[in-house]
Amino acid sequence: MLASVGVAHAQEASTRLPQISVEGDGAADETGDNLVAKTSDxxxxxxxxxxxxxxxxxxxxRKQIEEHGALTVGQALRYTPGLVAEPGGGNESLRYDFQSLRGLPYVGSHFVDGLKATFGVGNLGMPQFDPYNIERIDVVRGPTSVLYGQxxxxxxxxxxxxxxxSERLREVAVGVGNDGKLFGTFDFSGPLDAEGQFLYRLTGVGRRADNQVDLVGEERLAIxxxxTWKPSDNTSLTILGSFQRxxxxGFYGSLPEAGLLYPLSDGEYIPRNFFPxxxxxxxxxxxQASIGYGFEHRFNEHWKISQNLRYIDSSAExxxxxxLQLIPPTTLARAALYGDDRTRALTVDTNAEVTFTTGPLAHTMLAGVDYARSVWDQEFGFSAMVPPIDIRNPIYGSPIQVPDSPATAMVFSSTRQKQEQIGVYLQDQVRWGNLVLTAGGRYDxxxxxxxxxxxxxxxDTSGSSDQKDxxxxxxxxxxxxxxxxxxxxVSYSTSFVPTLGTGADGVPFRPIRGEQWEAGIxxxxxxxxxxxxxxxFDVRLENALTTDTRPGRICMGQMGPGPCQIQSGEQRFRGLELEAKAQLSSGLSVLGAYTYLDAEITRSNGPDLGKRPVNTPEHxxxxxxxxxxxxxxxxxxxIGGGIRHQGATFGDPENTNRVPAHTLFDASVRYDFGQKFKDLEGLELAVNATNLFDETYVACSGKSYCNYGAGRSVVGTLSYRW
Known part of the structure; x- marks a missing residue:
């Protein structure tokens, strides 16, 4: 049970120097301090x-990330349509970046500089990427397999x-906030030589904090x-490294629905600061550490080749x-989890871009091949032989055995998972006057x-599988x-996801297939x-796993024997998305977003048939x-202010566990001293507050896996740029 839950959650320009907005994956493209992006690759x-x-x-x-004071990718995406930025409520987001897109899972949806960055379902060592080292975040909604694979x-x-x-950049900042937040950052960049052939950048982050939950801390060090080497205007090589510890x-536990969605038998709720x-x-x-490069060479005005490569090594203990569940009136049964994960992955993407004409048609053609290889090792242990805890009188320090071996765990596994993928793709963007046709195909x-x-x-529940798709x-x-x-x-697109495992007959599962029709303006x-x-849009998912209801079908999984699965499930997601971004000369800027999502399990052998997927709001x-x-x-x-609303969801497949809607308010105040006091040019003070009125709300992805959302956070940052 705990393992499956882990998988679900493991779900401005005056006196200031210009900011950098990156329009591609090579060296920085200095386009100023913009809120509204116009291009993307x-x-x-x-x-x-x-x-x-x-x-x-x-x-x-980058400007939006700074204005909102985002400390995680989820926080940076809070005002973006078509996704649930923090499905776990936000208090857990310092550990993992989970977002659902158009109601569908986060699994495999995160890329860094165009290369896949997350591997392995249930990977407790999944990497996280600090917003201070991020220039921008592009969110593409709908299938992307045609260019990026599974x-x-x-x-x-x-x-x-x-x-x-290519311009010198110097920035240092310090910040403090509630819950003991304390951090420092630096960002240095510019040319190393007079000709500007050699450029560098070095960013760093150090921070610590307590948590709204007692006895929990957060710490990070990242650099x-x-x-970049630019021997000519036509050639560039950028080497990228990172290390983060x-x-x-932070907090990544769980609580049952009892005491959060409704009171306990004593009429009270579980306190928000309670640590289970x-x-x-x-x-x-x-x-986590990574090293890679981006290379680009333009032969002439028509031909260009590019290659991006990254190796990442991420591990966690x-x-x-x-x-696990409530024992009335106020006792919680608990389970212990142990995980030792390590992922090593190499990804590389090579493509050629050519422009040409055929009669009245102007073509931009892209042809490429990408390759990815990952190895994920995990030791996993689970035990329910753990002392319970009283919510009203918690006692800590009891001896608890770590389930780190078959002798100490009810369930223990040592797993190695390897995945290798190669894909070839071709895309042609054809222009005829004002009409643009984009067509592409890919084989993986x-x-x-x-x-x-x-x-x-x-x-013994050991097993192995080897399949090719x-x-x-x-x-x-x-x-x-x-x-x-x-x-x-208007567009039509398709996707696929390989599915590891077999059914009762031992035949490997087929890839999960997706398709989408979309129209917009x-x-x-x-x-x-x-x-x-x-x-x-209308998105359909086929070959989804559901319970095999045929008599006598019992299969051995990581958590022991249980029902087999069969690929007869289907899901449908359709809806409406609206987005507005504007930076007006009067000094006013606006961000607006709305999503309506009609989601349904259309075929299933389980109790979720005809129901709405878990943790998927309608509005x-x-x-x-x-x-x-x-x-x-x-x-x-x-000054700035925002409002965020998320509609009600269901926390269980049967849709009996209704999680109420919530509306949160955010605010910010910034003062650029240099605009009025020339001697203080480059000095800025910012104060950001999220969930300003400290609204209490809940997120659930199961009857025994609920949590309070993030409470009020107030952070002050003093930065200096020169």
Whole structure:
């Protein structure tokens, strides 16, 4: 039970120097301190205006990340449509980045600089990427397999890291906040020589904090060096490195629905600061390191080749106690989890881009091949032989045996999972006047191998599987570009995800397939800096796993014997997304987003048939307003405020566990001293508050896996740039 739950959750320009906005995956493109992005190469792997991508795409720029004071990727995505930014409520987000896209799982949806960054379902050592080292975040909604390979049809989140700049950049900052938050950052960049052939960048983060939950801490140290060599205007090589150590990962436990969604028998709720674990037992330590490069060479005005490569090594040691169920009136039965995970992955993407004409048609053609190989090793132990804890009178320090071997665990496994994938893809963007046709196809071959040595209550449950899958995926989209900035489009795209395992007959599972129809309209106004988008979509998922109900079908899984599975499940996700971003000359900026999502399990052998998927709200809406004062008296002062609403969800497949909707308010105040006091040029003070009124709300992904959302957070940051 605890293992399956872990998988679900493991679900501005005056006196300041210009900020950097990256439009691609090579060296930094210095386009100023922008809130509204106009181009991206994530949606098509070629740098094109957002209006030409026949699919929904949102860009969270560096300016937006700073204005909102985001400390995690989830926090940076709170005002983005089409996703649940923090499905666990946000208090857990310092450990993992989980977002669901159009109601579909997070699994495999995170990329860094265009290369896949997360591997392994249930990987307790999954890496996390600090926002301070992020230049922008591109969110593509809908299937992306045609260019990026395997992935669920909900979409992808591409994190674009900071790259070396050709202009000198110096920044240091310190910050403090409630719950004992304390942090420091630095960012240095610029040329190393007079000719600007050699550029560098070095960013670093150090922080610690307590938590709204008692006896829990968070710590991080991270550094990211990068170096660019530009021997000519046509050639560049950027080497990217990073190292991050998280000695403490914050709270990642669970509580039952009783005491959170409704009161206990004594009429009271479980306190928000209650810790169901034990400080002498619970621990989390992660290290992750990566090295890679981005290379680009342009032969002439028509031909260009690019290659991006990264090797990542991420490991974590985890011990945790989590609530299993309530023993009335106020006692919690608990279970212990042990995990020792390590993932090593190599990814490389090579492509060529060529432009040419055939009669009246102008082509931009992209052809490429990418390769990924990952090895994930995990030791996992689970035991329910743990002393219970009284909610009203918790006693800590009891001896608890770590389930780190078959002798001390009810369930113990040692697993090695290898995955290798190679894909070839071809895309052509064809322009005929104002009409743009984007069409592409891809063929993938994937090898998956898993070897598990495991036991359940002393019974051998070892097993292995070796399977090969291949799949074709594609996309075709049509866009019309009006002179006034309107761009209506329609597209069809498909996706696939290999599924490891076999059914009762021993035949390997087929890949899960997805398809989407989408129609929408984008608008980039000519008279002010803005971007607006509206889309409707219909996503279907086939070959989903569901219970095999045929008599006598019992299979051996990691957690012991249980029902077999069969690939007869189907799911449907359709809805509406609206987005608005505008930076007005009056000093006012606006971010608005709305999502309506109609989701249903359309075929299943389980009790979820006809039900809404777990933790999938029907309505999500947000609005953020920011105003920079223009009069001389208040010059340099910027105030902002936002509202976020998430509709009700269900915390169980049967849809009996209803989790109420919640509405949260955020605010910010910034003062740029240099705009009024020239001697203080580069000095800025910012205060960000989230969940300003300390609203109590709950997130659930199971009857025994609920948690309080993040309470009020107030953080002050003093930064200096020169």
């Amino acid at each position: 994530t949606g098509s792997k070629i740098s094109v205006p957002l209006t030409e991508v026949p699919q929904s795409i949102s860009v969270v720029t 992935g669920y049809p909900g979409g992808m989140i591409n994190i674009v890291t900071k790259k070396p700049t 990211a060096p990068s170096f 998280d000695p403490e990962g 674990g034990d400080p002498d037992f619970d621990r989390f330590e992660r290290e 985890v011990q945790a106690l989590s609530a 071959s994937a090898d998956l191998f898993s070897d598990r040595k495991s036991s359940f209550l002393g019974m 291949d799949a074709f995926s594609g996309r075709v989209g049509l866009t019309y570009l009006f002179e006034n900035g309107l761009a209506p489009y 984008k608008y980039e106004p000519n008279r002010f800096d803005g971007f607006f988008a509206a889309s409707v 999500i809406a947000s609005l953020w307003l920011n105003y920079s004062f223009q009069n001389q008296t208040l010059l340099g002062l910027t």
